[in-house]
Amino acid sequence: MSPKLLLLTVSVVFLLLAASAALAVDVANVFTSNMVLQQGKEISVWGTGESGERVTVSFGGQTKEANVDSDGKWAVRLDPLAGSREPRTMMIAGANRIELQNVLVGEVWLAAGQSNMGAKMVAFRDVYGDEFPKADYPLVRFYTMPHVAWEGDEKQPAAWTACTPETVETFSAVSYFFARALHRAREAPVGIVVCAWGGTFAENWINREALLASPETAPIVHRFDETWQAYGDHATYLQRLAAHRDELAVWKKQRQAGERPGPRPREPMGPRHFQRPAGLYQTMFRTIVPFAFRGIIFYQGESNAVALRSYQYRNLLTKLVDRWRKDLGDLPFLVVQIPVVRGQHEDEYAELRESQCVACQQHDRCELAVVPEYGEYDKLHPRYKEGVGQRLATLARGVAYGEDIVCQGPRYRSFHVDGRNVILQFDTMGGELVARNGRLTDFTICDQSKKFVPAEAVIKGSTVVVRRAGIDEPVAVRYGWKNFFEPSLFNEEGFSASPFRTDQFRLNTEGNR
8 A cells, every 4th residue: 555545544544533533422420331220210311422413312111312512411311210120221322322231220329428438348358358258239339439639630430330249349338338238128229329538628529609608618718719829820830749749759769668758748739639629529529410319428527627627517517418419409418427536636526526416407307327336546447337337227217218217316405404413305216215334424514614524424214314523503514525435325226325515615626717
């Protein structure tokens, strides 16, 4: 073949490939083979294509069509589907055809948060090694979203994966135990979309407009803007990023050589930093909107506590729930209350637990999974994920599915002072109050001095009576008001009471923004 003919042939092939690529219909990354779709709800399916192109989606006896709009986007809605264990194929057709095979219809949940939600089963093999060979649940499927820090930070797309003894180690541990328990209870396919990143703050998962709308949270955005503007221009920021990569490479090399090079070099804050305000809301969470879910389980807050912004967290979590419900619908929202753990100070985690309570009380069907007994003194990442996952599943059965079961522990309601005694009333959320190990601990009491001291507490019917010798005119009582404590107040079904306080004294992190 002559050089001219070869060049012409290559040019024609290139033009044909380019035209084919331009016309190719694509579907959002969350739609892959082996996925689970939510039963009983309209199902949005969306993607991209050539403007004006006609796209057809066929599944479960339905066929829906849409035109690609001027922005190159298309979307259809399938009518509500009945639950099905039968593997079926979804067909998406335009200038090309996409076949998504082995699709089930059942219960789909979003599992979100930071490292305690994202931590994979493989990290807990020492605790749950016996579980791995038993994890044969072909009707349980997981989709774990890749970490995308900024638009253009492309990662290998994820894929839905069925649960087997070989794949279970790659799944979020909390989510796995949640899905296992839910699958057993509901006898339906279960799909979990994991959207979690270790070290993230609540504000990373909230849109910028919502953060700026309140004087309680706007300073977070203002700090970021000031830091970013201090670089002067984008080129300087990129230079700083390059220098950081070099510093990090040296640091890692020194560590591998057994040296102690000091703290890990910190990446300069800017528009590519994964912890920037509103960043992951846009680059991760928004990419799965409006996928259909039954509900959300959320395990996050440690980063905000470490930053000593525990009181502010009640505003952040409220905004997050509001925003995510606007995007995904009015879904049940189940929040893991941070378990017990030691902290920098005495009570930053105690204050954050209260903020979680306050935020949940602002919303209907937004409830706490109270799990202090599954924490560990010296571990920010406690090992006992099975109890957390099962507690979330029980809560889901009561809150999302309306089962008539006890799914929460005693909830403090009110108090009154009777001489030297403080009488605490509870919404018992189950059977009788129970003192684990036979006695109540970690109750404190104060008088007008506001100095809390250990107190004696006993159960009297549906109340707890608290007193302390030498405190003749008690003012307030607290329970479990420490970063780490031994939970002692439960109901007879074995659910722990959330830590609480009867006072409204100013907290240590109040005012930190």
